[in-house]
Amino acid sequence: MILQAVNLHKYYNTRKTKVNVLKGLNIDIVEAEFVTVLGASGAGKSTLLHLLGGLDMPSEGQVLLDGSDFYKIKDRERAYLRSRNIGFVFQFYHLLPEFTALENVMMPGLVGGSITAAEAKQKASQLLEEVGLEHRTSHHPAELSGGEQQRVAIARALMNDPRILLCDEPTGNLDSKTGSKICELLMRLNREKEYTIIIATHSEDIAKLSSRVVHVRDGKIE
Numbered sequence: 001m002i003l004q005a006v007n008l009h010k011y012y013n014t015r016k017t018k019v020n021v022l023k024g025l026n027i028d029i030v031e032a033e034f035v036t037v038l039g040a041s042g043a044g045k046s047t048l049l050h051l052l053g054g055l056d057m058p059s060e061g062q063v064l065l066d067g068s069d070f071y072k073i074k075d076r077e078r079a080y081l082r083s084r085n086i087g088f089v090f091q092f093y094h095l096l097p098e099f100t101a102l103e104n105v106m107m108p109g110l111v112g113g114s115i116t117a118a119e120a121k122q123k124a125s126q127l128l129e130e131v132g133l134e135h136r137t138s139h140h141p142a143e144l145s146g147g148e149q150q151r152v153a154i155a156r157a158l159m160n161d162p163r164i165l166l167c168d169e170p171t172g173n174l175d176s177k178t179g180s181k182i183c184e185l186l187m188r189l190n191r192e193k194e195y196t197i198i199i200a201t202h203s204e205d206i207a208k209l210s211s212r213v214v215h216v217r218d219g220k221i222e
Ligand SMILES: Nc1ncnc2c1ncn2[C@@H]1O[C@H](COP(=O)(O)OP(=O)(O)O)[C@@H](O)[C@H]1O
Pocket: 012, 013, 014, 019, 021, 039, 040, 041, 042, 043, 044, 045, 046, 047, 048
């Protein structure tokens, strides 16, 4: 098991009320799986992905990465494990507008300082080629279509050779044709490179193609 949620609870305390989003959710993710997480808007899909990726704190319960509690370690250690193991892809791409596609992809490689700028550049070029954007490396995000921006974001997520990709509505901002291209790309990465992929989505098309579909409902996996 590469990633597990065990009796996961998440509450948010707002001024007036306590919102119980996750209420004892359990899920086991096997290496190289392609899992689609479906659920109504507000069901807690993003909350779950953030918790699985070490970006938030559970209120109760555990997230296990390779069997070890991801939240019983120091923040710095978790940040390190996250950078080595997990790549994120978001609905709105979150590219840095003042940098080129190539620079955006290089960025996570430069943060850890484990490779040189030249190596990062070489690797980022390769990744952009992998996602079919070798002809757009010096474009800025504003000069790219939505689908192209999402490809750049996927290449960036792959920069540190993660084992797991967490994708939060990656096609949610794209027309259906562009969305299915992005979906095909993720499928190919899963098949050929064996990334473990977890996608929160409303897309039935993605769900149809994935190896497993789970539904978040009433704070649990249905
Ligand atoms: N920081 C927060 N504070 C209070 N409530 C939140 C916060 N983040 C999310 N929520 C609430 O938690 C619920 C689940 O949100 P989310 O995980 O984003 O759902 P989904 O991604 O399935 O649409 C929603 O009702 C949302 O309003």
